[in-house]
Amino acid sequence: MANFQKLTPRGEDYSKWYNELVVKADLAEQSAVRGCMVIKPYGYAIWEKIQAELDKRFKAQGVRNAYFPLLIPKSFLSREAEHVEGFAKECAVVTHHRLKNDPNGKGVIVDEDARLEEELIIRPTSETIIWSTYKNWISSYRDLPILCNQWCNVMRWEMRTRLFLRTAEFLWQEGHTAHATKEEAEDYARRMLDVYAEFAEKVMAIPVVKGVKSPNERFAGALNTYCIEAMMQDGKALQAGTSHFLGQNFAKSFDVKFLSKENQLEYVWATSWGVSTRLMGALIMTHSDDNGLVLPPNLAPTQVVIVPIYKKEDQLAALMEKLNPVADQLQALGIRVKVDTDDKYTPGYKFADYELKGVPVRLAMGGRDLENGTIEIARRDTMEKETVSIEGIVERIRTMLEDIQQNIYQKALDFRIANTREVNSYEEFKEEVKKGGFILAHWDGTPETEELIKAETKATIRCIPLADLPGHHSEPGTCMVTGKPSAGRVVFALSY
């Protein structure tokens, strides 16, 4: 079982807290391969909830799932100049297709005779293989739009990795759409951003800022990148999802044209959009505390755990007579409930363990409760517990789950608001940015200025917000560095 050494507190070493929590809460662990993680059943159960909720939303937008190959011909990557520039440095390459026994010793070696004529790239993203395919699917405006998504793994040879936040291999979904008009594609990219934002806030209880990426931060090959940005408890920003308007870049690179209603041959317009297992990192760093994981009820694999406290079998039977109906009624309401009658661990152990795992609501019932007709109910987000009458407990739990979902969202939003501030001078900026949080400041819109700021402060423009942040109103001003005109404040932060 998990050992019971306390987690390193967040205030002592945030990074260490995160690393320990991921492992101790049984979410994931390091594998034998550098930068590649094993997602454990509990962590994967949460990812499956994320997938299910997103997939439902994608399908409501007309998206259908498909699957494209893991391996991409090397030549495809180089078709779109900016795209290859963005990914070339972090690609894993398959060069051979056979091993053989080592003639001088033990084990196997690469068979040099089995060198591939054209090397294959393990996908870092699938635009190229998908657009080479779309070419065959599209000839008329009647074939459009194409709205495909795939759930898959991708690989980027990252120099520095962290479980969930940046791994060499990760799981994600990538949506790739093809449209007849620019407007339709742009709208679609925006609409998927809204889907992500709604999902993040309602399901994951993570408040996000919707915005546009600056040219420096834009996806390689995109004309425009939209994003949702979240603030972690250490004040750093984390990009939680992106949606790209790709223009006709990939259509031109892969020669994907269609005949319009007007009988004109035109290039197709494209979008792509994705979220990854990085969301697991966002989830952890938004809500969890020094006792362990805190899960939003909407994603918790177990929403309610019931712990009977007993000495002998007949006592357990008496308790279960009361608890089974509660569990059944919760289940009937669609609430994911677990009754833990395991007698191999003490109640105290179980309490601590379920807190570490982030189970939102815990019920406990013992001999005293049995006599009094009561039950103990504890909520993970506030760590409050009270003993209440067993009458009406089901309804109380139902509303408590909703309340927890709302409360952790509000708490995260309050935190973000408290750590978002406007700064007007570059001197002030340099001081403020060290303290973490989102800094709203004016920028002249040039990559040069952004690069200068990054070089001097490590802060980057997380996004140009699409709407005012709560309590702030963005107006035109002058760039804090150059004094040139600025259309409005942008969000700066240190980031993951």
Next chain:
RNA sequence: CGGGUAGUAGUUCAGCCCGGUUAGAAUGCCUGCUUUGGGAGCAGGAGGUCGUGAGUUCGAAUCUCGCCUACCCGACCA
């Protein structure tokens, strides 16, 4: 990828500097009894290719070199 630190039982670590019986502790694990309302107690027990490969040596966890992995700092990161 550069600089630094580390890798010994499932886990956290001691031992290494100064090479030499059978490699230790805590915790976890197993068995039994007693327990069970916040990570229980007692007794007994199992568990280690000392990351890996080479080298030095009569002898290597210990010294040397390569490699692998993790962590920290940089660089990089749609």
